Amino acid sequence: MENEFSSRAMAPFASISSQSRGRLFDTGASPTRNQFQRDRDRIIHSTAFRRLQYKTQVFLQHEGQHFRTRxxxxxxxxxxxxxxxxxxxxxxxxxxxxxxxxxxxxxPFGHAGERVLNERLAQWGGFDHNVQALRVVTVLENRYAIHDGLNLTWETLEGILKHNGPIVDADGKPFGKYAREGLPAGLDEIVSPGDLRLSTHASLEAQVAAIADDIAYNAHDIDDAVRAGLLHISDLPGVPLVGPIAEEVLTLWPKLEQNRQAHEIQRRLITQTIEAVIAFSQGKIAEVAPSDVEAVRTCGQTLIAFPPDMAEAEKELKRFMFANVYRHDRVMGPVEAGEAVVGRLFDAYLSKGALPGRWRQIFADAPDAAGRAGAVRDFVSGMTDPFALEEHERLFDERPDFR
Incomplete structure (x- = not known):
């Protein structure tokens, strides 16, 4: 449990585990861990977490063992x-x-697989990985004796769903990206100890996780792209956000091997963006002055953010990465192969019910076409890259070559 010192040291607008809205199933108190530490541990020990080792981030496994995975x-x-x-x-x-x-x-296969599932599931509301993550932790992880799912706290579930912001506005209309794409399917099926309040912002802790995601992949995708030979350090000066850092590193260590230059750029970029986010967010929090975590949820704005100039530079960096890395032929070839694998698997499972093991019965027991499509969605989205290839070979006697 949270000790007295740690609770006192937190800001008044921080989330306190002893004040959690609880879990669906009561677990009692732990003498050694607070509620959020127990959530962390349950996630780390889950099967779905281990599978991330074999799911694509940007570069597929055939590119080598040193690239980031999920x-x-x-x-x-x-x-x-x-x-x-x-x-x-x-x-x-x-x-x-x-x-x-x-x-x-x-x-599997990163955003390529997500795009395919979203297309195949269009008539049933599409596919959203945040909603699917909630399904994983509330339904699909089923190793506990007395309940399905990981039985996480309300606060962790809220953060998983809304770390990028509210789902709907105060009038119930789709908000943010969902105003363009429509509400994701499955929101009415979420298993939670309470209403996740789709129109409010999530806690500051969830907002922190969201911006940490951006900081991490901005930096490590550059590092991986240099390692893969898609970028050279000399390409980076002049690129927004990372350019000044690259120029400094090249000036200080012009003869250093490129991988070490890339690492130096990466670590400086992470440090610079973290420090900027902290300083700017402190100012935003002071301006809004939320009295507690509930005031954070209802203040109507995101409080953890990049400073405006850095936010614009970060968008420009993303555009550079899309043009020079994410849409590069060496990336797009495997991406398209991955899309084909996921699409063929989904179609075969849905038309023939040819899922292996217990999933065959889950598919057979589904009451209608939407339920059968949902069973296929859950099975396919949970696959690792290697298992998807094994299934493709089992069904089609063919193993795509991504090289």
């Missing part, structure tokens, strides 16, 4: 989230739990 990305996000939360006197344990769970709903 698991290593998640660990980097968690570390950054803890650093920001500590500086802002927030609850590090809740920030860590949300960070560790934020990608549990991702498909």
């Amino acid at each position: 698991l290593t990305h998640t660990l980097e996000v968690s570390q950054i989230a803890r650093s920001i939360a500590r500086a802002l006197r927030l609850n590090e344990d809740l920030a860590e739990a949300v960070a560790l769970a934020h990608d549990l709903g991702h498909t």
Whole structure:
């Protein structure tokens, strides 16, 4: 449980585990861990978390063993989230739990798999990885004796769903990206100890996890792209956000091997963005002056953010990365192959019910077409990259070559 010192050290607007809205199933108190620490531990010990080791971040496994996977990305996000939360006197344990769970709903082959599932499931509301992450932690992880799911606290579930902001506005209309894309399917099926309040912001700890995600992949995608030979350090000067850092590193160590230059750029970029987020967020919090975590949820704005100039530079950096890395032929070829694998698997399972093991019965027991599609969605989205390839070979006697 949270000791007296740690609770006193937190800001008044931090989330306190002893004040949690609870779990669906009461677990009693622990003499050694607070409620959010227990959430973190349940996530780390879950099957879905282990599968992240074999799910694509940007570069597929055939490119080599040293590129980020969903698991290593998640660990980097968690570390950054803890650093920001500590500086802002927030609850590090809740920030860590949300960070560790934020990608549990991702498909094999990265965003390529998500795009395919969203297309295949269009008539049933599409596919959203945040909603799927909630399904993972509330329904699909079923190793406990007395309940399905991980039985996480309300605060962690809220953070998983809303770390990027509210789902709807005060009038119930789709908000943010959902105003463009429509509400994701499955919101009415969420299993939770209470209403997750789709129109409010999440806690500051969840907002910290969200911005830590951006900080992590901005930095490590550059590092991976240099390692893969898609970028050279000399390409970076002039690029918003990272350019000045690259120029400084090249001036200080012009003859240093490129991988070490890339690491120096990465660590400086992470440090610079973390420090800027902390300083700007402190100012935003002071301006709004939330009295407690409930005031954070109802203040009507995100309080953990990049400064405006850095936010614009970060958008420009993303555009540069899309043009020069994410849409590069060496990335797009495997991406398209991954899309084909996921699409063929989904179609085969849905039309023939050819799912393996217990999933075949889950599919057969579904009451209608939507239920059968949902069973296929849950099975396919949970696959690792290697298992998806094994299933493709089982069904089609063919193993795509991503090289």
